[in-house]
Amino acid sequence: MKSANRPPVTIYEIAHHVGVSTAAVSSVLANRHVERRIAPATVERIRRAAHVLGYVPNMAGRRLRSQRTATRQIDLAILTSFEAPLPLVGQALHALQRAVDVQSTADTRYAVAIEMFHAGLIREKTGLLDADRYHGVIITNTLPEDDRFLAEATLPYPAVILGRRIAGRCCVLEAPEFVGRRSAEILIESGCRAPAVIHGRLLTHTTADRVAAFCRTIRERTRREPAVIVSDGLQPHRAAAALEQHCSRGHPVDGLFAVTDSLAIGAYRVFRSLGRRIPTDVAVVGVGDHELAEFFDPALTTVAGANEAMVAEAVPLLFRLLRGEPVPPEVLVVPPVFLRESTRRPRPRVSNSKASAARRRRAAR
Amino acid sequence: MKSANRPPVTIYEIAHHVGVSTAAVSSVLANRHVERRIAPATVERIRRAAHVLGYVPNMAGRRLRSQRTATRQIDLAILTSFEAPLPLVGQALHALQRAVDVQSTADTRYAVAIEMFHAGLIREKTGLLDADRYHGVIITNTLPEDDRFLAEATLPYPAVILGRRIAGRCCVLEAPEFVGRRSAEILIESGCRAPAVIHGRLLTHTTADRVAAFCRTIRERTRREPAVIVSDGLQPHRAAAALEQHCSRGHPVDGLFAVTDSLAIGAYRVFRSLGRRIPTDVAVVGVGDHELAEFFDPALTTVAGANEAMVAEAVPLLFRLLRGEPVPPEVLVVPPVFLRESTRRPRPRVSNSKASAARRRRAAR
DNA sequence: GAAAGAAGCTAAATGGATTTAGCAATGGCG
DNA sequence: CGCCATTGCTAAATCCATTTAGCTTCTTTC
Numbered sequence: 025m026k027s028a029n030r031p032p033v034t035i036y037e038i039a040h041h042v043g044v045s046t047a048a049v050s051s052v053l054a055n056r057h058v059e060r061r062i063a064p065a066t067v068e069r070i071r072r073a074a075h076v077l078g079y080v081p082n083m084a085g086r087r088l089r090s091q092r093t094a095t096r097q098i099d100l101a102i103l104t105s106f107e108a109p110l111p112l113v114g115q116a117l118h119a120l121q122r123a124v125d126v127q128s129t130a131d132t133r134y135a136v137a138i139e140m141f142h143a144g145l146i147r148e149k150t151g152l153l154d155a156d157r158y159h160g161v162i163i164t165n166t167l168p169e170d171d172r173f174l175a176e177a178t179l180p181y182p183a184v185i186l187g188r189r190i191a192g193r194c195c196v197l198e199a200p201e202f203v204g205r206r207s208a209e210i211l212i213e214s215g216c217r218a219p220a221v222i223h224g225r226l227l228t229h230t231t232a233d234r235v236a237a238f239c240r241t242i243r244e245r246t247r248r249e250p251a252v253i254v255s256d257g258l259q260p261h262r263a264a265a266a267l268e269q270h271c272s273r274g275h276p277v278d279g280l281f282a283v284t285d286s287l288a289i290g291a292y293r294v295f296r297s298l299g300r301r302i303p304t305d306v307a308v309v310g311v312g313d314h315e316l317a318e319f320f321d322p323a324l325t326t327v328a329g330a331n332e333a334m335v336a337e338a339v340p341l342l343f344r345l346l347r348g349e350p351v352p353p354e355v356l357v358v359p360p361v362f363l364r365e366s367t368r369r370p371r372p373r374v375s376n377s378k379a380s381a382a383r384r385r386r387a388a389r
Numbered sequence: 390m391k392s393a394n395r396p397p398v399t400i401y402e403i404a405h406h407v408g409v410s411t412a413a414v415s416s417v418l419a420n421r422h423v424e425r426r427i428a429p430a431t432v433e434r435i436r437r438a439a440h441v442l443g444y445v446p447n448m449a450g451r452r453l454r455s456q457r458t459a460t461r462q463i464d465l466a467i468l469t470s471f472e473a474p475l476p477l478v479g480q481a482l483h484a485l486q487r488a489v490d491v492q493s494t495a496d497t498r499y500a501v502a503i504e505m506f507h508a509g510l511i512r513e514k515t516g517l518l519d520a521d522r523y524h525g526v527i528i529t530n531t532l533p534e535d536d537r538f539l540a541e542a543t544l545p546y547p548a549v550i551l552g553r554r555i556a557g558r559c560c561v562l563e564a565p566e567f568v569g570r571r572s573a574e575i576l577i578e579s580g581c582r583a584p585a586v587i588h589g590r591l592l593t594h595t596t597a598d599r600v601a602a603f604c605r606t607i608r609e610r611t612r613r614e615p616a617v618i619v620s621d622g623l624q625p626h627r628a629a630a631a632l633e634q635h636c637s638r639g640h641p642v643d644g645l646f647a648v649t650d651s652l653a654i655g656a657y658r659v660f661r662s663l664g665r666r667i668p669t670d671v672a673v674v675g676v677g678d679h680e681l682a683e684f685f686d687p688a689l690t691t692v693a694g695a696n697e698a699m700v701a702e703a704v705p706l707l708f709r710l711l712r713g714e715p716v717p718p719e720v721l722v723v724p725p726v727f728l729r730e731s732t733r734r735p736r737p738r739v740s741n742s743k744a745s746a747a748r749r750r751r752a753a754r
Numbered sequence: 755g756a757a758a759g760a761a762g763c764t765a766a767a768t769g770g771a772t773t774t775a776g777c778a779a780t781g782g783c784g
Numbered sequence: 785c786g787c788c789a790t791t792g793c794t795a796a797a798t799c800c801a802t803t804t805a806g807c808t809t810c811t812t813t814c
Contacts, residue, residue: 030496032461032496032770034770034771035770035772036770044793044794045794045795046770046772046794047773047774047793047794047795047796048793048794049771050771050772050773051772051773053771054771055543055545056773060792060793061790061791061792061793062792063791063792063793066793075713078712080461080463080524080711081524081770081771082453082461082769083449083462083464083521083522083523083524084450084453084462084769084770084771085449085769085772085799086520086770086771086772087449087521087522087771088449088450088453088769088770088771088772088798088799089770089771089772089773089798089799090519090521090771090773096447097448098445099448106483106486106487106490110476110479110483111475111476111479113479113483114475114476114478114479114482115475117475117479117503118475118478121471121503122471125471128515131395131397133515133516135502135504135522136503136504137501137502137503138482138486138501138502138503139500139501140486150493150498151498154455155419155451155455156448156455156801157448157500158448159445159446178420180419180420259680260681260684261683289681289684292684292686293684293686296686315626316625316654316681318625318626319625319654319657319658321658321661321686346445347443348440397800399800399801400800400801401801409763409764410763410764410765411764411801411802412763412765412802412803412804413762413763415800415801415802416802418801419801419802421803425762425763425803426760426761426762426763427763428761428762428763431762431763446800446801447799447801449799449801450769450799450802451800451801452769452801453768453770453771453799453800453802454768454802454803455769455801455802455803521771
């Protein structure tokens with residue numbers, strides 16, 4: 025009976041169906057029937073009709089009318105991919121909400137929404153080009169296909185792009201090459217001779233840059249080709265499977281750069297089960313996007329962890345765009361570096377690897 | 390000049406200011422001025438006026454008009470606290486978005502928003518009682534103060550409550566007592582004689598229930614009082630500080646139940662630095678809300694991890710509420726139990742703690 | 755010089771819901 | 785019986801932006 029493409033039911037239809045005015049219907053549906061003195065029987069008939077007809081209120085109409093004048097609502101959104109690590113999404117959300125919480129005043133209210141697209145398919149996201157949804161958005165975790173689409177599309181609202189440079193848009197990204205290069209240097213300084221990098225199959229601009237810079241640096245400094253291990257996903261068990269397979273083929277690995285911290289978790293488990301000690305037998309460098317790196321055993325050296333910093337930059341930029349103020353075309357974020365036990369270079373000869381001794385931590389710029 | 394409480398600028402004001410019609414203004418602001426043949430000079434004047442007056446488009450008005458008829462938009466939200474663990478928020482979001490992604494059709498579009506309140510202060514969240522924002526919400530991570538408010542308030546939209554039973558509302562929660570009791574039993578079976586529980590200072594209904602049931606079970610079975618360690622926050626370093634302090638006071642602990650997995654991470658570090666081996670010297674039971682527990686060293690035994698399961702239950706319930714279908718007043722979720730190395734009872738006498746040996750894992754219902 | 759076409763705008767309808775002012779019918783009271 | 789209060793409803797204005805049809809004025813063309 026319910027046609028797939030019938031215009032939505034409005035209160036007019038309900039009113040007509042019941043034989044009353046829209047005012048009565050509205051009063052009932054807003055639970056104002058007592059003060060508006062609608063007879064109980066009528067209330068019941070209206071309610072039933074609404075249910076039978078499948079009424080769904082139109083929030084736009086409702087809001088347009090009922091909104092206390094002098095209060096404007098600003099709708100912001102974070103656009104991210106389903107495949108992105110959840111903690112990153114949570115972080116971005118939290119940062120934006122917190123900013124919004126501060127900015128909110130009596131006459132301006134902010135709302136934060138999340139929109140998710142399937143990695144590489146942002147073009148298929150319905151409503152993306154509609155001007156009637158958001159005042160501004162932050163876009164993150166895009167794949168190259170998505171970037172290409174965004175470069176050509178004209179979004180009808182201000183947007184800040186995270187992790188990717190797109191001409192004509194305001195972008196916040198990791199200082200190019202930095203993470204890959206520093207990771208490679210740290211492994212080389214740890215004395216690694218057979219370094220490897222592990223990454224997920226889907227590469228964002230940021231992770232691709234990390235991998236490329238890592239490989240280039242290793243090549244330049246050691247004249248050898250680093251091993252590249254591709255994991256089918258970012259979950260620890262995927263990483264573990266990929267690394268296990270790599271090792272079982274007899275490829276030696278004495279240094280690993282994991283482009284995402286969840287990959288490092290999987291790697292730790294594999295090395296442990298293979299009886300390879302960190303950092304004595306193998307050094308590991310990861311990314312510190314969540315607070316966990318410090319609590320790995322041994323504590324994980326991290327380069328990057330720029331997500332939080334990037335979001336922190338992006339939010340004020342978005343607000344400036346909303347106010348129509350000029351913004352820099354791009355902001356580069358240099359991530360902090362934390363040297364921890366996982367790459368501690370063992371003192372020559374003395375293979376004493378007491379973890380708690382000599383904890384030093386440095387933040388490099 | 391800009392009064393704090395002036396009604397928002399509309400296109401009428403811009404039109405009046407510039408001396409043109411609203412049609413012209415609308416055309417320009419929607420970037421339709423070329424096809425609508427507005428003179429470049431006029432375009433410029435309108436743009437300038439919009440900027441000077443501080444125009445912010447009213448999305449409700451825009452949407453009401455431009456929305457392709459036959460497409461209805463359904464706005465859903467997740468209400469959670471700022472203080473809640475981010476991964477849980479990300480999980481809920483992901484589950485809802487995924488459900489919504491499946492449900493979306495040509496004539497129905499869903500939007501998912503996040504609203505955050507400060508723990509215990511949901512009553513101060515502006516717009517919470519407005520009927521003009523959401524078609525339905527999922528509320529989670531509430532403190533008792535919030536619960537009390539929700540019990541009295543009449544929300545003008547359907548809501549599913551996570552983790553708390555509130556009369557007259559549709560609730561999804563952990564089977565009461567289960568997590569605390571099972572955790573206690575596991576520790577007792579591991580041979581613990583001085584069990585403790587660690588939790589954050591702010592207790593949701595769920596975590597309070599876990600702590601209470603744990604303490605009761607320990608008391609009943611061992612005739613002793615378990616130690617209760619209170620951490621100032623849920624972050625690992627907070628947990629570490631609280632546990633360290635507890636141990637430094639000479640309180641023995643040979644079994645720990647961490648009501649949140651981030652607390653377990655901090656505990657691991659403390660035990661390690663104190664030279665106490667897990668599970669030989671101390672057994673640890675945690676909660677498996679993210680995928681990490683398996684990758685702890687040694688792998689963490691988890692009871693609960695019900696968040697994902699709860700969200701999975703909540704989403705279909707919300708959709709049923711939206712359709713006006715009857716729903717059960719409450720749904721109990723019995724969380725899975727994973728016995729891992731952190732509570733393996735060492736074989737009597739043989740203090741061989743090789744982690745990789747004899748891996749067994751059981752899922753209990 | 756008249757007709758046709760283009761340029762540059764405007765008037766008015768429209769979308770869905772809320773709300774205020776007010777009307778008609780009924781009941782109660784003196 | 786007439787007046788007032790109450791009950792139960794309706795008509796119409798309103799919120800803000802978009803869009804269609806159409807109206808001037810000017811330019812071009814034959």
